[in-house]
Amino acid sequence: MKIDITRRAARIVLITAISSIGIGYASAFAKGGAPVWAPWLLALGIPAALGSIMVLGAARGRTGIGSLKLPFLFVFVVLASGFCLALGLPAAEAKGATLLLGLPVRAAIVIYGIGLLPIVVLPVAYAITFDTQTLSEEDIARVREMAKRAK
Amino acid sequence: MISPFTALLQTALPHVKQPLVIAVGLAYFAVIIAISVWASRRTKTASDFFVAGHGIGLIALTVASVSTSVSGFAFIGGPGLIYTVGLGAMFIVLPASVTNVMGAWVLAKRMRLLGEARGLMTVPDAIGARYRSPAAQGLAGIAMLVGIIGYMATNALAMGVVINAIFGVGIGWGIWLGMGVTLAYSVAGGILAGIYNDVFQGTLMAAASVLVFLFVLKVGGGLGDISNTILASDPKFLSPWGKMTPLAALSFFFVFGMGSLGQPQGVHKYYMLRDPMQLKRSSRMAQWPR
Numbered sequence: 001m002k003i004d005i006t007r008r009a010a011r012i013v014l015i016t017a018i019s020s021i022g023i024g025y026a027s028a029f030a031k032g033g034a035p036v037w038a039p040w041l042l043a044l045g046i047p048a049a050l051g052s053i054m055v056l057g058a059a060r061g062r063t064g065i066g067s068l069k070l071p072f073l074f075v076f077v078v079l080a081s082g083f084c085l086a087l088g089l090p091a092a093e094a095k096g097a098t099l100l101l102g103l104p105v106r107a108a109i110v111i112y113g114i115g116l117l118p119i120v121v122l123p124v125a126y127a128i129t130f131d132t133q134t135l136s137e138e139d140i141a142r143v144r145e146m147a148k149r150a151k
Numbered sequence: 152m153i154s155p156f157t158a159l160l161q162t163a164l165p166h167v168k169q170p171l172v173i174a175v176g177l178a179y180f181a182v183i184i185a186i187s188v189w190a191s192r193r194t195k196t197a198s199d200f201f202v203a204g205h206g207i208g209l210i211a212l213t214v215a216s217v218s219t220s221v222s223g224f225a226f227i228g229g230p231g232l233i234y235t236v237g238l239g240a241m242f243i244v245l246p247a248s249v250t251n252v253m254g255a256w257v258l259a260k261r262m263r264l265l266g267e268a269r270g271l272m273t274v275p276d277a278i279g280a281r282y283r284s285p286a287a288q289g290l291a292g293i294a295m296l297v298g299i300i301g302y303m304a305t306n307a308l309a310m311g312v313v314i315n316a317i318f319g320v321g322i323g324w325g326i327w328l329g330m331g332v333t334l335a336y337s338v339a340g341g342i343l344a345g346i347y348n349d350v351f352q353g354t355l356m357a358a359a360s361v362l363v364f365l366f367v368l369k370v371g372g373g374l375g376d377i378s379n380t381i382l383a384s385d386p387k388f389l390s391p392w393g394k395m396t397p398l399a400a401l402s403f404f405f406v407f408g409m410g411s412l413g414q415p416q417g418v419h420k421y422y423m424l425r426d427p428m429q430l431k432r433s434s435r436m437a438q439w440p441r
Contacts, residue, residue: 104389
């Protein structure tokens with residue numbers, strides 16, 4: 001039953017996230033331009049949508065997503081907090097501004113946080129859980145046997 | 152207001168036209184032709200033509216996949232877009248930190264095993280098999296055809312711009328020449344020619360990117376000095392959204408993040424992997440060149 005709960009929850013989150021992104025998009029057509037809350041819908045909706053798709057892709061049998069919960073949560077937090085900080089922090093890009101690793105603070109959060117941190121975590125999580133969550137020699141043998149029988 | 156393409160045609164681009172650069176350009180075309188001739192001799196069956204006989208190794212497939220996803224659209228057009236709208240254009244490439252692994256979880260195993268078990272060769276094949284519907288398969292083919300036109304158009308324009316800059320033949324002739332070469336090697340050598348030409352081009356792109364990055368850092372006095380110089384003249388350029396609205400920049404992230412899962416030229420490559428167990432290392436390899 002666990003797999004159903006995992007997938008059902010992921011589907012609900014995905015639909016909610018895509019709906020909020022859609023509302024954000026639609027609001028751009030409002031008179032006077034997009035309201036201030038519109039980008040916040042995307043800032044939270046995009047990480048939720050990508051995260052739920054990863055959950056749907058990785059969920060397997062009765063194990064659900066197993067130990068992938070942590071890396072998925074990490075990526076959601078990194079993306080959501082990165083977008084929200086970029087939106088929420090005051091614009092301080094000016095001559096003589098404080099730089100973080102060579103970039104203004106908000107730009108550094110986006111480039112190094114959103115652009116680089118998931119690269120450190122996700123591929124390692126994928127490789128470590130590959131045999132249990134993705135594919136094993138037994139899986140391949142089973143598929144090849146089924147294909148042989150079908151012929 | 153004139154269209155960007157018209158503006159490009161009317162702009163006097165600096166033509167390189169130096170003998171050494173032209174020689175390098177000709178050598179590049181010679182390598183492409185050599186790879187295509189080699190591939191055409193190895194392409195004998197439909198499986199060879201469409202999925203390289205499921206015989207491509209992981210390194211070649213990874214370099215080809217990254218090269219395909221970056222393409223002329225991002226490699227030539229990307230820097231121009233950043234120059235125009237600032238850092239906000241980076242939201243086109245930022246989702247790559249997530250999408251390679253997301254594609255591996257969602258599609259890689261399923262496509263590879265489905266291809267092997269059912270003898271599938273194209274993405275519409277997989278959709279037809281999954282939904283047991285020839286209508287869905289046909290619609291997927293039409294959707295791909297429609298979707299790929301815009302994508303190919305941007306890449307054809309990128310080829311035209313580069314060929315014109317090197318040989319000074321004009322953007323129009325550059326497009327015809329570039330498309331002619333691409334068409335010739337695709338027809339003659341099938342996907343094998345496509346993959347190994349992508350490997351060659353991807354290696355060049357990676358090497359050129361690193362060299363240009365190091366050169367720019369050296370000339371600009373480091374990233375901090377470059378940022379200070381830009382901030383002094385155009386502070387908005389280095390805002391996280393650049394000169395775009397936050398909504399537009401985030402839309403880039405969403406479209407290119409989700410869209411990567413639906414790129415047929417990327418998804419199709421999962422069919423070609425020689426050994427499905429190599430997928431274990433695929434996402435790590437695909438991420439590092441970024």
